[in-house]
Every structure is written in C-alpha cells, then in structure tokens.
Amino acid sequence: MVTLLLDSTQLEVVLSGAERAMAFRKGNVVIERSTIAKVQLTEDAWTWLRGIPSPGTHLRGVVAMGTWKSAGGEDFAIIRRHRPSVVIDLDGHPEFQRVILTTRHGLALVQALRVEVAAEAADVVEIAAETGTIPVPPAKKPRTRKAPAAAPAV
Template identity: 65%
Template sequence: MVTLLLDSTQLEVALSPVERLLSRRSDSVRIDRERIAKVQLTDDAWTWLRGVPSPGTLVSGTIAMGTWRSAGGVDFVIVRRRHPAVVIDLDTDADFQRIVLTTRHGRELARALRFEAEDGPLEVAEIAGMS
C-alpha cells in the first residue's frame, strides 16, 4: 500500500520501489492541498479508472498502476485487487485531474484534510489519530 504523507501545504503519495517500477514513475506524487477539490471513498476503485495506462501497468482485476490518459484527462492510479480506495479530484491547474488509490486510510485522509497539519510531513493515520 502507498504511504500518504500530509503537511500544511501538500499531500505526498510516497511510492515503494515496486510501485515506482510498476507505475513507471521515478518519484513520489506531490499534490498541493489547495488543488484538492474533493475526496471520495469507494469500495471498488476499478469503476473509477478511465482511459489507458500511459505509462503504467495493468493486470485486469489485480493491479493498475501509473498514469492513465483518457479524453477526460490524466489520472494517477495505484489500485490493488478489490480493496477500499480513495478518489481525489483535483482542480484544473494540477498535473492530474484525479488520483485513485487503494488504501485502508481513506477515512483518515478525508478527516486529516479538514485539519491544519504540522509543518513537517506526517503519515495520514498519525494525523487522524491526533484529531
């Protein structure tokens, strides 16, 4: 699972070496908090995928990782099997229009985004526990 780090200015999706390889991305995804328009929870992340991996990896029903391009925009996805997920819609000035991640910390992320975080990045689960 991805590690979600949140501070007062940004959300960072810290990728493991395997996630970097399969998503074909060399660095973490960083999102300015002000660019986050909406956060939704879902039990089936696969229904939120649109377009094709470009670049990325798709093993249908098992993993989808990387950048997904469609007529609707560019999304970043890290989806594993049929686990709970979070869908983060971003405003038009962001690098991606949507981030789709399977994570067991979706509720904590939604709660943590409502509160001011410390200056240094903390894991989302830690921030939600402090509130």
C-alpha cells in the same frame, strides 16, 4: 501499500520501489492541498478508472498502477484487487485531474484533510489518531489453525 504524508501545504503519495517500477515513475506524487477539489471513499476503485495506461501496468482485476490517459485528462492510479480506495479529484494540478489509490486509510485521509496540520509532513493515520477523529482499531490476534487429526488405524 502507498504511504500518504500530509502537511499544511501538500499531500505526498510516497511510492515503494515496486510501485515506482510498475507505475513507470521516478518520484513520488505531490499534490498541493489547494488543488484538491473533492475526496471520495469507494469500495471498488476499478469503476473510477478511465482511459488507458500510458505509461503504466494493468492486469485486469489484479493491479493498475501508473498514469492513465483519457479524453478527460490524465489520472494517476495505484489500485490493488477490490479493496477500499480513495478518489481524489484535482482542480488546477499541473499533472493529473484525478488520483485513485487503494488504501485502508481513506477515512483517515478525509478527516486529516479537514484538520489544520503542522508544517512538517506526517503520516495521515498519525494525524487523524492525534486529533481523535478516527477510532484506532485494536490489533488483530493471529489466527491459529487446528492440527489435522490423525487417521484412524485400520
């Protein structure tokens, strides 16, 4: 899963090694805060995907990573399965018109973008938690399975 770092001037999408390989990208995606026009939460990022991967990886319904070219411009996507996502529309960004990311921290990102943050980059979840703008869910208990019952003796 991508890590989102936010400071007073930029949002940085930190990619893991596997994400970089699948997206055919050498570095992270850096977005100046002044170029962010709109941020939307969505349950299905696949509906926002437009164009063809160039370069990128696409397995329909499973994964879409990389740059997507269309008549509307270039988008950057990191989409996994049908999970909650965030769509960031950009205005004046030198590389992309839209960034689509599968992340469970979309609400934290939206709320962190509304808050003035320090000059030092921090994870969006930490920023939102510090300001008290999102509830932090308690840790889930691990599920335990019952042992299968022994077969009756015949």
